[in-house]
């Protein structure tokens with residue numbers, strides 16, 4: 293981690309940067325307001341209201357009520373011949389998490405047990421900032437779709453936005469030719485952005501498994517099948533998927549995150565519940581994990597005389613960065629920031645993102661925006677009670693989103 297803060301540009305050297313600096317207090321105020329009032333997936337009514345208020349204030353045509361009620365899409369046509377212009381979509385997510393905040397910030401969550409622990413308050417505020425920059429821009433060579441989605445944290449809000457026509461032109465504007473999104477990233481220094489071609493985040497699938505047997509007194513195990521023993525065999529056998537089925541060159545994860553069975557030392561319970569997550573970086577491996585998982589669960593359970601009821605929950609696809617859209621991002625970012633602030637991620641991360649759904653429709657590219665202050669402190673991880681989006685990252689986020697809509 294570099295010792296000094298990286299992002300300290302001369303604020304007047306570049307007109308766009310000067311404009312970003314002008315509106316920064318408003319972006320910060322919106323971020324803090326959203327942070328105070330976090331809303332978990334599909335309940336983002338107030339947040340959606342803030343977004344709509346800002347778009348209305350900017351006289352940006354928009355539609356609300358998408359993706360279950362809180363999604364919003366705005367439309368800014370190119371200043372000359374929108375019908376001939378390309379359409380760039382920019383996406384932000386709005387939802388918070390069921391975590392109790394421990395940041396001690398003056399603008400900390402006022403809702404006990406709910407907080408912006410993934411920084412979506414920053415994402416939404418920055419896209420509103422970019423909307424302000426773009427609305428005032430004397431020239432816009434591209435059309436812009438501003439996509440504010442609910443429910444990134446497990447609700448597949450991105451998939452619902454696509455289904456509701458947010459980027460197809462069906463609802464508003466014209467069909468997107470490409471889409472960009474970002475995520476504040478704790479281990480990337482403020483002032484830098486980071487990305488890679490191809491897979492950047494993993495596909496995520498979930499399972500909930502119930503092993504059902506006839507229970508018994510613990511002293512008479514021969515009168516039952518012990519679901520705890522069955523679960524132990526299943527957990528062990530599942531380890532062979534990554535170790536012996538996935539190509540060792542590839543990355544994959546099979547995690548059993550929870551096992552619940554029994555309540556007494558002298559009772560063999562009738563059920564054992566297990567749940568967990570599977571992660572992969574290609575569609576092929578995603579399908580392989582599912583097939584192998586199901587085969588092992590049903591095979592092991594049957595071999596031990598137990599019944600296994602599987603509730604398979606497909607999650608998010610791989611977040612795959614389109615090479616052309618990502619090359620465009622790099623060109624724009626390097627021109628603005630210099631090569632040293634545009635970092636390449638050598639490896640994908642096994643986290644997931646529902647930005648991936650947009651990439652199923654149009655060339656998509658996702659990047660990480662640096663949040664680390666650049667001192668010796670360890671990064672504060674996403675989804676933890678002390679995480680807070682770094683305000684120092686706001687100007688670069690607004691700037692990059694604006695440039696992606698204005699430049700090539």
Ligand SMILES: [Zn+2]
Pocket residue numbers: 410445674675
């Ligand atoms: Zn998250």
Ligand SMILES: [Zn+2]
Pocket residue numbers: 410411412444475
């Ligand atoms: Zn997130």
